[in-house]
Amino acid sequence: MTNANEVFGETLVKSLKGERGHIPIERALSDIDYELAGKQIGELPYTIYQLLSHMLYWQRWFLGYLEGEQPVLPKSAMESWPEEDKPTNEEEWNKMIEELLSGVDQACEFAMNTQLDEPLEKWPTEPKAGILRNMASHNSYHLAEIVLIRRIFGAWPPPGGGYPS
Template sequence: MLESNQAFGEALVKSLIGERGHIPIARALPDITAELAGKRTGEAPYSIYQLLKHMSYWQSFLLTYLEGGKPLMPSHVMDSWPSEEAPENEEEWQAIVQHFLSGIDKACQIARSTQLDESIAHFPTETKAGILRNIASHNSYHLGEIVLLRRINGAWPPPGGGYPV
């Protein structure tokens, strides 16, 4: 891998996991309980559970492209949001968190091991770097909403603090 590709890949990894600009995503999620995840707060249009399910939907969708597949485009963006507001139980919630974090790990592995300027087979107007950047920015956008909902609910900062490392 070219040195510039490797440097850009590491920059993408930092964006995917979160650093400097915000708390690492893996520190912002695991201590959230199923009860908090399913709580609707004030005028918020969705719960933390719905946010993370939406983030996971699009992350998995975009990872499918990076793995050579062609995901089925939803008929409407609202199809990427769950209608249920809360997980059924703690086990389901923790499985959703782990699935999402595993997707982050997979995206980081791709960023570190692939030629980032290669186009995507089933999305020829996009590059691997572009897809990874999209995952990072979408997750960062919604992570801010999760942090805000946590703060409103008195569940911030997480254990270890709420600042970037």
């Protein structure tokens, strides 16, 4: 008989990294340069840079809870979005991508090495699996927006193709 915690952990890892349902997050971001990250068009409400900044904000928040912290919930959702619309340079942009991917790896470690139905220390009504699922869903939602923006700018597919592997 299979351990349900292990099976669900493996499922969460697939959702966090991206598979079948969407392109792996690393491949979708791998070739975006800082100019494309800050490019704007028409009525789009945000840039790829702003989306990734927002994803990082919430990823840090989710991981904080998993690490036993109690992150402060912003007073408004707008606090999780940056005012600037583009990174200052390629180095800043690349660090952001690295941080996002590192955070995904960290979440995957939690998914595989923790009791997923345990409640969080600082949020006892939420199990660890709930935080990981929320992080995966949030990243997936905004990754789809990044893919759409790339398509609008003719910057799709990435190297290796745009179909999930």
